[in-house]
Amino acid sequence: MLAQTLTLTDFRNVERAGVELAPRLTFLVGDNAQGKTNALEALAYALTLKPLRPARLGDLVRRGASTAVVDVSLTGPALPWQIHVEVEAGGRQVLVNGKLLRDPANLLGAVALVAFTPDDLALVKGAPELRRRSLDRFVFQVQPGHLRHARDYQRALRARNLLLRRLDRDRRSLDAFGEMLAIAGARLMAGRHLGISLLRPALTRRHRQLAPDGGELTIDYRPALAGEEAAAGLDESAASERLRQALQEALPLDLARRQTCRGPHLDDVELALDGVPTRRFASQGQSRSIVLALRLAEADELRRARGEGPLLLADDLLAELDDGRASALLTTLDAIGARVVATGTRLPPGLSAATAGCAIYSVRAGRLSRAN
Amino acid sequence: MAVDPLRELCDLLARLPGVGERTAQRLAYHVVRQSPDYARALAQALLGVVDGVRTCSRCQALTAVEPCAICGDPQRERGVVCVVANPQDIASIEATGEYRGLYHVLHGVLSPLEGIGPEEIRARQLIARLPGEPPVREVIVATPASVEGEATALYLAGLIRPLGIAVTRIAFGIPMGGEIEYADKLTLARALGGRRPI
Ligand SMILES: Nc1ncnc2c1ncn2[C@@H]1O[C@H](COP(=O)(O)OP(=O)(O)OP(=O)(O)O)[C@@H](O)[C@H]1O
Ligand SMILES: [Mg+2]
Ligand SMILES: [Zn+2]
Numbered sequence: 001m002l003a004q005t006l007t008l009t010d011f012r013n014v015e016r017a018g019v020e021l022a023p024r025l026t027f028l029v030g031d032n033a034q035g036k037t038n039a040l041e042a043l044a045y046a047l048t049l050k051p052l053r054p055a056r057l058g059d060l061v062r063r064g065a066s067t068a069v070v071d072v073s074l075t076g077p078a079l080p081w082q083i084h085v086e087v088e089a090g091g092r093q094v095l096v097n098g099k100l101l102r103d104p105a106n107l108l109g110a111v112a113l114v115a116f117t118p119d120d121l122a123l124v125k126g127a128p129e130l131r132r133r134s135l136d137r138f139v140f141q142v143q144p145g146h147l148r149h150a151r152d153y154q155r156a157l158r159a160r161n162l163l164l165r166r167l168d169r170d171r172r173s174l175d176a177f178g179e180m181l182a183i184a185g186a187r188l189m190a191g192r193h194l195g196i197s198l199l200r201p202a203l204t205r206r207h208r209q210l211a212p213d214g215g216e217l218t219i220d221y222r223p224a225l226a227g228e229e230a231a232a233g234l235d236e237s238a239a240s241e242r243l244r245q246a247l248q249e250a251l252p253l254d255l256a257r258r259q260t261c262r263g264p265h266l267d268d269v270e271l272a273l274d275g276v277p278t279r280r281f282a283s284q285g286q287s288r289s290i291v292l293a294l295r296l297a298e299a300d301e302l303r304r305a306r307g308e309g310p311l312l313l314a315d316d317l318l319a320e321l322d323d324g325r326a327s328a329l330l331t332t333l334d335a336i337g338a339r340v341v342a343t344g345t346r347l348p349p350g351l352s353a354a355t356a357g358c359a360i361y362s363v364r365a366g367r368l369s370r371a372n
Numbered sequence: 373m374a375v376d377p378l379r380e381l382c383d384l385l386a387r388l389p390g391v392g393e394r395t396a397q398r399l400a401y402h403v404v405r406q407s408p409d410y411a412r413a414l415a416q417a418l419l420g421v422v423d424g425v426r427t428c429s430r431c432q433a434l435t436a437v438e439p440c441a442i443c444g445d446p447q448r449e450r451g452v453v454c455v456v457a458n459p460q461d462i463a464s465i466e467a468t469g470e471y472r473g474l475y476h477v478l479h480g481v482l483s484p485l486e487g488i489g490p491e492e493i494r495a496r497q498l499i500a501r502l503p504g505e506p507p508v509r510e511v512i513v514a515t516p517a518s519v520e521g522e523a524t525a526l527y528l529a530g531l532i533r534p535l536g537i538a539v540t541r542i543a544f545g546i547p548m549g550g551e552i553e554y555a556d557k558l559t560l561a562r563a564l565g566g567r568r569p570i
Contacts, residue, residue: 155485155519162484170490173482176527180519 001076001110002339003043003311010065011087012038013366019043020370021341022359024334027351028343029371030363036343037315039361039368043341044313046070046085047111048137049094049104052315053119058089074110081110105147108140112302112310114338116295118320123294124278124287128268132192135269138298139195142305146191153188156180157265164258178247181263186240188264189223196221196269198305202297209332210296210325211289215273219294224266288320292329299336309337318344378404430501432477432494434459442475449473451509455498455528457481457516465514468561473512476501481515481524493524499531510538512567529570540567 006019013035019026028036041052041060051060061068067088074081084095094101101107123130139146160177163169200219207217225246234242246262247254253261271278271290278290295312302310312333318326326348333340342348343363353360353372360371378400386396403411420436427433428440431453435441442448442462452473456462459477478493490496502508511532515521529539543566 152519156523159484159519159523166484172527172530173484173490173523175530176482176523177484177519179526180523183522184519 001074001081002308003047003072003074003111005071005073006039006043006046007069007071008039008042009067009069010062011042011060011068011070012062014038014042014368015062015065015366017366017368019361019368020359021339022357023339024357025330025351025355026341026359026361027347028341028361028363028368029345029347031345034363035366035368036363038366039363040313040315040341040343042070043072044113044115045087046072046083047113047311048108049085049092052115052117052313056089057087057092060087061089083107083110105140105144108147109144112141112306112308113313114295114298114302114310115313115315116292116320117313117315120291120295121284121287124271124282124290128266131269131271132267134294135192135195138199138301139191141302142198143191143194146188149184149187149191153181153184153264156184157260157263161259164254164260169255179244181260182240182244182247185243185264186234186236189225189234189239189243189267190236192221192223192264192267192269198301199294199297202300203293206296206300207289207293210293211286214286214289217278217290217293218272218275220270220272222268222270224263224268292321296332296336299333299338303336303338309339312338312340314340314342316344317342318346318348323349427477427479431475432479432497433462433475434477447472450504450506452512453498453502453508453510454512454514456514457521457524461514464560465564468557468564470561470564473510478515478524481518481520482527483520490527495528495531498528499535502532502535502537508537510540512540512542512564513570514542514564525570533570539570541570542567 003021006021008014008017010016017039019028019039028039030036037052044050044052045060067086069087070083070085072083074083079097082095082097084098086093094104094107096107120134123134136146136150140150156177160174160181163174163177196219203219204217207214225242243263247260250260250262271294273282273286273290278286282290299310299312314329317329321329327350330340330348330351347360351358351360358372361368362371381400381403382393382396385391385399386393388396391399403414424436425434426436426438428435428438428443430439430443433440433442437444449472453476454465454471454473455476455478456465457478457480459479462475462477465471465475476494476498478495478498480488480493482488482490482493498511502511511528513525513528515524525541532539542563
């Protein structure tokens with residue numbers, strides 16, 4: 001499906017605004033702290049129910065207002081969709097075509113989405129959690145069941161950790177929730193394997209294009225469950241057996257530490273240049289190419305899986321890239337068939353009010369106005 | 373200070389699940405417009421529930437008679453017990469017409485996140501009734517297909533299997549996280565038919 005229009009009411013610093021998303025590129029331009037990222041975030045939020053930046057629900061509501069509302073209209077081969085999201089400090093409500101959305105998984109499937117933000121640079125050298133989350137977000141979109149498996153795993157993990165912290169440590173309950181961890185964990189790992197195997201070739205190819213002399217970039221799954229067979233990918237029942245065994249073995253440790261010390265909540269994803277993990281040495285410039293190659297690989301694979309280009313959100317495009325690379329990127333995205341919504345403090349070279357298929361909005365003090 | 377009876381009725385109705393202020397108000401005004409007989413009958417029914425409904429000492433279902441109609445029915449197959457999380461799940465399974473055994477209501481599922489442990493669900497009462505006359509030979513666990521519902525099924529299997537009694541789980545064609553209440557008849561009938569050992 002394609003996102004067509006975005007309407008914001010009392011979202012962050014935007015009191016009211018409407019954006020018509022252009023077929024190729026919609027560019028939000030303006031000075032710092034005017035609301036460009038906020039508008040982009042509203043779109044991301046309506047499609048994923050996750051803000052672009054860490055935030056509490058109340059942060060999304062304009063100061064002085066009580067409810068933030070975001071409306072997004074989508075068109076597709078079948079019926080059009082209207083997504084209506086209301087956010088208050090105490091909770092959120094999502095209506096799709098006027099009906100209450102019970103399972104967010106139904107929303108995540110609607111639009112393939114790739115987001116590229118300045119914070120993504122931390123993916124290269126930051127904590128494993130960032131890479132896990134990035135991978136999972138991609139897998140949700142090629143295999144909707146992955147979201148449920150991830151959530152089930154998290155729920156079982158929290159439950160088991162609570163049981164480990166209790167004094168009585170009822171063994172039967174521990175076993176029952178441990179078994180749930182083994183089942184959901186094996187599915188979670190299978191999804192991550194799938195994601196990595198889809199991304200691997202595309203990532204290497206994209207990186208070679210972006211940095212021809214930059215070495216060969218590879219991506220590998222590093223499950224916390226050690227063992228070669230775990231890294232090579234087990235079938236689901238073998239993986240859950242492996243996980244079950246690991247939980248058994250680590251039980252004394254878990255009881256001592258009062259938390260679950262084994263399992264895919266500790267997985268990592270390794271990016272390496274010519275076989276050397278980038279986590280240890282990548283420069284800023286290298287990190288930029290790596291993250292960009294990763295997002296392009298996601299876009300490639302989403303296009304392949306869905307038969308239509310994804311929606312690509314690029315925040316602060318020109319802060320990350322010089323003019324030459326920025327226009328090369330936009331050309332590449334155009335070739336993928338991605339529908340791009342980007343922000344920046346100035347327009348990228350070559351983009352003007354006359355460019356076909358593009359819309360330019362200037363953003364000032366929370367107001368958006370169409371400039372072409 | 374005098375209470376406003378209409379206001380009070382609205383407040384009480386608004387405490388019902390799924391009923392907001394607006395709906396509560398509509399319901400309250402509706403009751404007022406009906407003949408007084410309706411309101412009296414409604415009040416009687418509410419009192420009847422409070423004074424007349426207890427849990428069946430055998431299956432823990434809600435009932436006005438002891439034992440409940442199902443436990444007291446000589447036609448029911450006594451060697452099979454279907455374990456459900458909530459009393460209303462019995463009505464859903466009965467509606468399929470596929471099941472002729474007895475029930476056991478846990479009144480919840482294990483949920484450490486909500487502070488619900490084995491003592492808070494009626495698992496002990498279930499174990500106690502298994503050796504009855506005739507003894508139970510199969511326990512079908514029909515808790516929801518959520519993490520907590522599945523863990524509860526595993527927990528019960530751990531308790532019951534050592535007693536030499538078969539423990540089966542209904543095959544959920546019901547979506548994960550699915551509550552029995554919301555499953556349609558056909559899905560539920562299939563789920564009962566396709567049960568598998570835990
Ligand atoms: N809930 C809110 N209510 C009112 N204003 C808010 C709220 N949340 C954020 N803001 C304001 O929004 C402004 C930031 O907007 P945004 O992050 O979109 O800036 P930007 O245009 O992307 O700038 P930059 O170019 O620096 O990235 C800040 O001034 C911030 O105080
Ligand atoms: Mg910004
Ligand atoms: Zn009974």
